Amino acid sequence: MTRWGMVIDTDICTGCEGCVVACHAENNIQTVGEEEAAKGRAMHWLRIERHYEGTFPDIKVRFVPVLCQHCGDAPCEPVCPTYATYRTPDGLNAMVYNRCIGTRYCANNCPYTVRFFNWHAGDWPAPLDRQLNPDVSQRPAGVMEKCTFCVQRIHDAQDTAKDEGREVADGEIQPACAQSCPAQAITFGDLNDPDSRVAQLARSDRATRILNDLGTDPSVVYLQGENRGNQGNGENTP
Amino acid sequence: MSGQIHSSGIKPTEQTPESQLLKPLGGPQPGLILGSLVTGALVALLFYCWGYQIRYDIGVTGLSRPNFWGFYITNFVFWIGISHAGTLISAILRVTGAEWRRPVTRCAEAITVFALCVGGLLPLIHLGRPWLFYYMMPIPSRNLLWPNFNSPLVWDILAITTYLTGSVLYLALPLLPDFAILRDRNLRSNPSGFRARLYSLLAAGWRGTPQQWHSLEQGIRVMAIIIIPVAVSVHTIVSWDFAMTLQPMWHSTIFGPYFVVGAIYSGIAMLLVTMYILRRGLGLQQYLSDAVFNNLSLLFIAMALIWAYFTFAEHLTVFYGNEHAEMAVYNERISGQFAPYFWTMIVLNIAVPVFVLAFRAGRKPLASALVGIGVIIGMWLERYIIVVGTLSVPRLAYTSGGYQPSWVEIGIMISLFGLFGFLYFMFLQFAPIVSIWEVREGEHIAHLGKAIGTSEPMLRTMPEES
Amino acid sequence: MTKKQQATRLYAVFEELPQVRRALKHLGTDNAEPNNLEIRSMIPLSEDLMPDATELRSRVPLLAILGGILGGFGAYFLGTHAPTIGSQATMSGPPVAIFIFEGVALGAVLFSFATVLTECGMPRLRWKPDPFDHHIAAGRIVVSVDTTEDAINDWAADAMATEVLPRD
Numbered sequence: 001m002t003r004w005g006m007v008i009d010t011d012i013c014t015g016c017e018g019c020v021v022a023c024h025a026e027n028n029i030q031t032v033g034e035e036e037a038a039k040g041r042a043m044h045w046l047r048i049e050r051h052y053e054g055t056f057p058d059i060k061v062r063f064v065p066v067l068c069q070h071c072g073d074a075p076c077e078p079v080c081p082t083y084a085t086y087r088t089p090d091g092l093n094a095m096v097y098n099r100c101i102g103t104r105y106c107a108n109n110c111p112y113t114v115r116f117f118n119w120h121a122g123d124w125p126a127p128l129d130r131q132l133n134p135d136v137s138q139r140p141a142g143v144m145e146k147c148t149f150c151v152q153r154i155h156d157a158q159d160t161a162k163d164e165g166r167e168v169a170d171g172e173i174q175p176a177c178a179q180s181c182p183a184q185a186i187t188f189g190d191l192n193d194p195d196s197r198v199a200q201l202a203r204s205d206r207a208t209r210i211l212n213d214l215g216t217d218p219s220v221v222y223l224q225g226e227n228r229g230n231q232g233n234g235e236n237t238p
Numbered sequence: 239m240s241g242q243i244h245s246s247g248i249k250p251t252e253q254t255p256e257s258q259l260l261k262p263l264g265g266p267q268p269g270l271i272l273g274s275l276v277t278g279a280l281v282a283l284l285f286y287c288w289g290y291q292i293r294y295d296i297g298v299t300g301l302s303r304p305n306f307w308g309f310y311i312t313n314f315v316f317w318i319g320i321s322h323a324g325t326l327i328s329a330i331l332r333v334t335g336a337e338w339r340r341p342v343t344r345c346a347e348a349i350t351v352f353a354l355c356v357g358g359l360l361p362l363i364h365l366g367r368p369w370l371f372y373y374m375m376p377i378p379s380r381n382l383l384w385p386n387f388n389s390p391l392v393w394d395i396l397a398i399t400t401y402l403t404g405s406v407l408y409l410a411l412p413l414l415p416d417f418a419i420l421r422d423r424n425l426r427s428n429p430s431g432f433r434a435r436l437y438s439l440l441a442a443g444w445r446g447t448p449q450q451w452h453s454l455e456q457g458i459r460v461m462a463i464i465i466i467p468v469a470v471s472v473h474t475i476v477s478w479d480f481a482m483t484l485q486p487m488w489h490s491t492i493f494g495p496y497f498v499v500g501a502i503y504s505g506i507a508m509l510l511v512t513m514y515i516l517r518r519g520l521g522l523q524q525y526l527s528d529a530v531f532n533n534l535s536l537l538f539i540a541m542a543l544i545w546a547y548f549t550f551a552e553h554l555t556v557f558y559g560n561e562h563a564e565m566a567v568y569n570e571r572i573s574g575q576f577a578p579y580f581w582t583m584i585v586l587n588i589a590v591p592v593f594v595l596a597f598r599a600g601r602k603p604l605a606s607a608l609v610g611i612g613v614i615i616g617m618w619l620e621r622y623i624i625v626v627g628t629l630s631v632p633r634l635a636y637t638s639g640g641y642q643p644s645w646v647e648i649g650i651m652i653s654l655f656g657l658f659g660f661l662y663f664m665f666l667q668f669a670p671i672v673s674i675w676e677v678r679e680g681e682h683i684a685h686l687g688k689a690i691g692t693s694e695p696m697l698r699t700m701p702e703e704s
Numbered sequence: 705m706t707k708k709q710q711a712t713r714l715y716a717v718f719e720e721l722p723q724v725r726r727a728l729k730h731l732g733t734d735n736a737e738p739n740n741l742e743i744r745s746m747i748p749l750s751e752d753l754m755p756d757a758t759e760l761r762s763r764v765p766l767l768a769i770l771g772g773i774l775g776g777f778g779a780y781f782l783g784t785h786a787p788t789i790g791s792q793a794t795m796s797g798p799p800v801a802i803f804i805f806e807g808v809a810l811g812a813v814l815f816s817f818a819t820v821l822t823e824c825g826m827p828r829l830r831w832k833p834d835p836f837d838h839h840i841a842a843g844r845i846v847v848s849v850d851t852t853e854d855a856i857n858d859w860a861a862d863a864m865a866t867e868v869l870p871r872d
Contacts, residue, residue: 404810
């Protein structure tokens with residue numbers, strides 16, 4: 001069975017935030033504006049966290065892109081009263097906008113704080129509306145959203161492969177973030193396929209997962225140079 | 239048999255002027271009408287604020303990431319907590335046979351029902367898309383939607399529905415004989431009036447025969463026994479909205495009992511305040527007497543100590559565990575941005591009640607009502623600290639953020655107090671706030687206990703009214 | 705005693721409970737059979753009022769239990785009749801216990817309320833006032849019984865007031 005997953009190499013990430021912008025463009029994520037952002041309502045499905053290490057003049061910055069981890073045992077799923085979020089058989093934590101009535105319980109139970117709520121509906125005054133991706137729905141106000149591993153691209157590749165009577169090849173599906181990273185720090189693929197690039201990278205001795213001690217079984221693996229202390233101490237460093 | 243009216247309890251052979259209880263029900267009272275209008279204006283404010291929020295999206299609140307819950311959930315837990323007043327008084331004290339509860343049961347049960355009505359609105363108000371609330375109901379539909387019964391929010395719906403239904407019926411049953419009294423009085427004094435017809439309808443044919451009384455008393459007894467575990471389960475389930483998450487200082491096994499204790503505590507506080515207002519406003523000193531306030535204050539101080547014990551246990555456990563994420567929340571609470579609220583809460587909920595109510599003078603009506611106001615504020619702060627205090631300090635500290643309620647949230651909060659008051663004022667004008675027959679029954683029982691073969695009348699007579 | 709002879713109903717108001725007890729004892733000795741005896745009061749009185757000490761029975765506790773069982777089953781089917789979503793388990797154990805509990809409570813409450821109403825013959829939306837209703841509201845006890853035309857009966861000798869009305 002497929003399990004979609006991602007490997008992010010934080011040793012290579014330059015913090016350019018190209019992935020953030022690409023994600024916005026691909027998924028019709030609204031730009032909330034200055035006022036709303038000041039209230040803490042900015043919506044970046046993928047965010048780059050900056051962690052400073054050391055003191056001047058030996059400061060190092062580690063950039064960690066954090067996105068929905070598509071947990072195998074997601075805490076956000078059992079608490080949604082309307083089944084608006086659930087785990088698909090191929091390993092995605094899906095978000096069903098139509099069922100969401102906006103209780104925001106899922107966001108409260110996400111330890112990674114990677115869920116975003118549409119406090120207002122997005123606004124794309126002409127001609128900005130021409131940049132909208134027709135494959136992705138626009139969410140109304142009052143609905144929760146988060147990274148979907150670019151499920152529209154996954155389905156698109158699967159449909160194409162089915163039309164051509166073949167399997168989906170490794171590396172054929174590239175979410176917007178993986179596609180746009182200039183350093184190629186993000187790799188996406190099937191973690192359950194031992195020959196896929198993502199599975200090979202995940203077996204690296206630099207591999208770690210965020211907040212793994214909580215038992216969420218995330219599908220996103222981070223590679224970092226030094227295995228910094230306990231991987232599962234719940235601290236903010238991956 | 240008329241003697242001095244003492245305010246230190248009900249003596250069975252004294253004339254208890256029920257005219258005080260019947261006065262608000264005889265016709266329009268200026269004080270009650272004014273109260274209804276003022277609170278009615280607040281209800282209008284509720285419609286305005288909520289309508290504004292529905293029209294301009296839930297973004298008009300101050301909520302943000304990571305504070306996805308704020309004032310609305312705080313108030314929700316607060317009001318459901320207040321609703322435990324009635325169950326304690328009218329159910330637990332009834333089951334344990336505490337006779338002093340008799341004058342207090344109805345005003346306490348009324349608080350329960352109306353607090354549940356107010357609290358039950360809040361899960362709707364806090365929804366992002368409230369017009370789709372029925373997605374949470376188990377109604378078969380073409381969409382094949384079924385609620386997720388694993389979710390504590392769905393348990394909330396079940397529990398609050400059950401508790402509200404039970405409380406309404408539990409309020410209604412003992413009202414039947416009182417409505418019959420009002421029916422008979424109004425039919426004699428003004429047979430064609432609106433009140434005569436209203437009470438004839440509400441009394442639903444109550445005749446007062448021994449069979450009817452027996453059924454009624456069995457019904458009340460059974461419902462009292464059922465409603466106690468329901469009340470415990472309701473606030474436990476509300477607390478599990480928090481405890482079933484992974485959030486630091488939410489995911490705690492103590493939350494179930496802690497919230498139930500806190501609910502009873504805040505319920506008694508609201509009951510003391512309400513009783514004092516009724517006592518002063520309607521002149522009910524003979525019913526809501528000093529002895530009743532004293533007894534309730536003793537319960538109150540007991541709940542204060544239990545609540546203090548749970549709070550201490552919770553915080554000590556977190557402190558000793560020294561878990562990174564929990565200590566981040568803990569430090570914000572004890573010495574960080576929530577410290578002013580936390581320590582105010584400790585003073586209002588522990589220091590003031592214990593030191594005031596330990597003295598007999600502190601258990602007098604006014605003093606205990608003032609302490610009650612302090613506890614209401616303190617318990618509101620407790621819910622606020624629990625909800626926002628944890629959410630502002632998420633595990634991944636990069637995403638921590640502050641919360642400022644907007645005018646919409648403040649407006650709705652104030653207007654919900656108004657809604658509660660409005661419902662109460664309406665109730666005061668149509669039903670006796672002290673249960674007439676239960677008080678009489680109490681006197682009868684007390685008298686039976688004392689009188690052995692006397693020729694004194696065992697039921698008091700009312701002066702004939704023309 | 706033919707029906708035609710029992711064409712009236714006698715209402716008697718008593719001040720005190722012992723008077724009522726004495727009156728009920730006398731009821732059998734008059735030439736009036738106590739048909740349709742009704743005792744009405746403002747508070748529940750002790751149970752030894754009935755002439756032949758009939759036990760007052762109520763089905764409320766039994767039906768409350770029945771209602772609880774039905775409510776519990778109802779809640780169980782309500783919660784577990786759910787479509788399976790993806791690979792998430794439909795129902796886990798503890799939540800089932802929670803809503804069965806709530807279902808039991810709701811069922812018991814509704815059934816006991818309905819039983820009380822049924823046993824009391826309520827709701828009766830049309831109320832026909834009886835002569836001494838206001839005395840009941842004042843705390844006295846009214847006893848009424850079908851009797852013959854010549855209605856001054858000894859058993860009502862203690863009464864504060866009496867009235868005879870044609871029986872309908």
